[in-house]
Amino acid sequence: MKVRLVVNGVPHDADVPARRLLSDCLRHDLRLTGTHVGCEHGVCGACTVLLDGRPVRSCLLLAVSVDGQEITTVEGLAHDGALSPVQQAFADCHALQCGFCTPGFLTTITAGLRDNPHPTEDDAREMIAGNLCRCTGYQNIVAAVLKAAGP
Amino acid sequence: MKPPSFEYSRASSLDEALAVLGELGDEAKVLAGGQSLMPLLSMRLAAPRHLVDINRLSELAYVRTTAEGVRVGATARHADLERDADAARSQPLLVRAVRLIAHPTIRNRGTVVGSLAHADPAAELPAVLALLGGTVRVASVRGTREIPAREFFLGTFESALRPDELAVEAFFPALRPGARTSIVEVARRHGDYALCGVCAVRSPDRVRVALLSVAPTPLVLDVPDVAGAAELARSSVDPTPDIHASAEYRRHLAGVLTERALREAA
Numbered sequence: 461m462k463v464r465l466v467v468n469g470v471p472h473d474a475d476v477p478a479r480r481l482l483s484d485c486l487r488h489d490l491r492l493t494g495t496h497v498g499c500e501h502g503v504c505g506a507c508t509v510l511l512d513g514r515p516v517r518s519c520l521l522l523a524v525s526v527d528g529q530e531i532t533t534v535e536g537l538a539h540d541g542a543l544s545p546v547q548q549a550f551a552d553c554h555a556l557q558c559g560f561c562t563p564g565f566l567t568t569i570t571a572g573l574r575d576n577p578h579p580t581e582d583d584a585r586e587m588i589a590g591n592l593c594r595c596t597g598y599q600n601i602v603a604a605v606l607k608a609a610g611p
Numbered sequence: 612m613k614p615p616s617f618e619y620s621r622a623s624s625l626d627e628a629l630a631v632l633g634e635l636g637d638e639a640k641v642l643a644g645g646q647s648l649m650p651l652l653s654m655r656l657a658a659p660r661h662l663v664d665i666n667r668l669s670e671l672a673y674v675r676t677t678a679e680g681v682r683v684g685a686t687a688r689h690a691d692l693e694r695d696a697d698a699a700r701s702q703p704l705l706v707r708a709v710r711l712i713a714h715p716t717i718r719n720r721g722t723v724v725g726s727l728a729h730a731d732p733a734a735e736l737p738a739v740l741a742l743l744g745g746t747v748r749v750a751s752v753r754g755t756r757e758i759p760a761r762e763f764f765l766g767t768f769e770s771a772l773r774p775d776e777l778a779v780e781a782f783f784p785a786l787r788p789g790a791r792t793s794i795v796e797v798a799r800r801h802g803d804y805a806l807c808g809v810c811a812v813r814s815p816d817r818v819r820v821a822l823l824s825v826a827p828t829p830l831v832l833d834v835p836d837v838a839g840a841a842e843l844a845r846s847s848v849d850p851t852p853d854i855h856a857s858a859e860y861r862r863h864l865a866g867v868l869t870e871r872a873l874r875e876a877a
Binding site: 461477478479481484500501502507508511514515516519520521522524525527568573586587588589590 | 612613614615616617618619621642645646647650652654662664666690713714715716717719720780801802
């Protein structure tokens with residue numbers, strides 16, 4: 461089936477079987493490998509992308525189901541070679557180690573701070589509660605959320 | 612971990628969705644938010660011949676509150692209900708229950724009506740619908756019917772929906788004057804399915820609880836005597852043990868959480 465996905469503002473056309481997951485469509489068909497695939501059943505959050513601005517699991521969506529919709533992946537967060545505030549805060553706070561889970565955290569937090577620009581520490585923990593990280597123990601990720609939000 | 616092959620149709624109107632379901636019957640499965648269905652497909656626990664995608668039925672993406680209560684259309688997401696201030700005023704239990712469903716990212720896509728149609732015994736919304744005496748409106752090419760919660764949930768993952776029917780709307784009655792509601796649960800981790808959960812409504816003339824995750828369908832109990840509520844809950848459940856908890860522990864939780872829910876609703 462033919463689909464058109466507007467990924468990070470750029471229209472992409474692909475011809476995919478109906479069963480193609482959005483995560484696989486992004487990585488295999490569109491060659492946008494920034495979106496990582498961990499558990500592939502909605503638990504780990506690594507594959508989180510923004511669908512019309514809202515964070516969703518791309519492994520729990522069919523590409524054909526989101527035909528024509530706007531998707532933001534981790535590749536769409538930096539602008540003109542400069543890291544986004546959330547990405548910069550991750551670098552500053554050592555909020556990643558192996559980096560596998562990071563794309564999902566970055567997209568989730570980008571949308572989370574848009575909805576709640578001044579989160580408390582509890583809000584920050586709730587914001588990332590659906591994403592798993594096996595390296596950091598989360599402390600530095602919470603610190604990065606608060607740093608990205610600013611003083 | 613990839614879904615098996617299936618035929619796919621994306622309905623652009625309710626009539627079109629009903630026509631396809633009417634033609635295909637039990638060979639078709641409705642795809643709404645897919646937050647339960649997609650894992651089932653990827654793990655090959657389900658292999659429908661045909662998926663009917665209703666996500667484009669934007670006319671069903673509503674949360675409408677009237678004096679009677681809250682009506683939620685088939686494509687309204689959990690997050691839509693969670694953020695609806697009128698719904699929260701009409702029936703505060705709804706927002707509190709929705710916040711116990713998985714994580715915000717899942718609630719951005721999962722649908723309220725889909726959670727009911729999926730009829731998972733560990734899910735919050737079926738218990739809430741049963742507690743409040745709500746209804747599910749279903750449609751097919753043969754017409755529409757309104758199914759009361761007590762007749763809608765038939766067993767584990769089993770509802771009264773017939774193969775050609777689509778659940779189009781859920782109705783949750785408003786909180787009655789003088790009444791209070793609550794929901795409490797115990798889960799292994801934040802956002803996990805509950806090992807046991809209890810929602811409660813207390814008003815001067817009625818005390819009622821609904822238990823989740825301890826029976827194939829939501830277990831609704833009228834509580835004649837609040838002091839004896841925990842014992843009533845314990846003696847009314849016959850939970851099955853699984854990898855997450857023993858039957859004995861679930862029975863214990865049923866008592867403790869019933870007491871806790873009634874205290875919160877006092």
